[in-house]
Amino acid sequence: MGSLHPYDRIQYNSDEATQSSEGFWAKTGRPFVRWMFTPIGFLITIYGLNIVAWGGMLFLLMCNAAPAMCHPDCDSVNSSRRIWIEIDSQILNALFCVTGFGLAPWRIRDLYFWSLWRFSRSKRSRYRGLVRLADIHSNWFRRSQEVDMLPTAAMSSAKLKMAHLTPTALWKMDVVVWGNMLNTIFQICLALCMWTMNRLNRPSWTTGLFVCLACLVVGIAGLVTWLEQRRIKKNQAEGPTDAQPQPGT
Secondary structure, eight states: OTTSOHHHHHHHHHHHHHHHHHHHIIIIIHHHHHHHTSHHHHHHHHHHHHHHHHHHHHHHHHTTOOGGGOSSOTTOTTSHHHHHHHHHHHHHHHHHHHHHHHTHHHHHHHHHHHHHHHHOSSHHHHHHHHHHHHHHTTTTOOOTTTTTTSOGGGOOHHHHHGGGSOOOOHHHHHHHHHHHHHHHHHHHHHHHHHHHSOTTTSOHHHHHHHHHHHHHHHHHHHHHHHHHHHHHHHHHHHOOOOOOOOTTO
């Protein structure tokens, strides 16, 4: 490329950028748009947009971005700013309750199988608990010797393809199960503070504390899941390797 005329070099770089953008649209943009117009995709998109919109409004109110609402002053309990902060906080709390409470049955189910796996005296029960968790979280969790423990007749091509994948460290299952469960617990604490006390007698630290804790634990669980999905995709692309368990299993 060093011998190209400057104009040709610019044209070459432009063509590369165009191909890159087209590749991004084909691999990411178009599938996302299709998913967004499915019933579940549409609902999740609306839900996410509501969180962004109301969260952004709350941030601007906290930063005193609307001085006209500070009457008689910004810290007055009767000011429009303080009233709208309360309205905004209640709406966000309700939105967080949708996932915190709505997913609670599945999170309690996971906690039950986790308890079987970690605390059962019977080896068979411990094994059953881990197998059920591995099946439930099969999109990111790979257990050791998964294919060897299945009947030969039941082996699908997909299962055989997964045989070479490095098993997932077991502590990651602990993090995901407890991260999701703690998110529901902290959401219950937040909802109790928001619904049993009004804006005049509610300690200001309660809302911030439980929102931060709920977001932190579910964020860690989501990060572990995402990183493990990336690792599995990378292993699938690289092909068969020795399936040695990760440290910490």
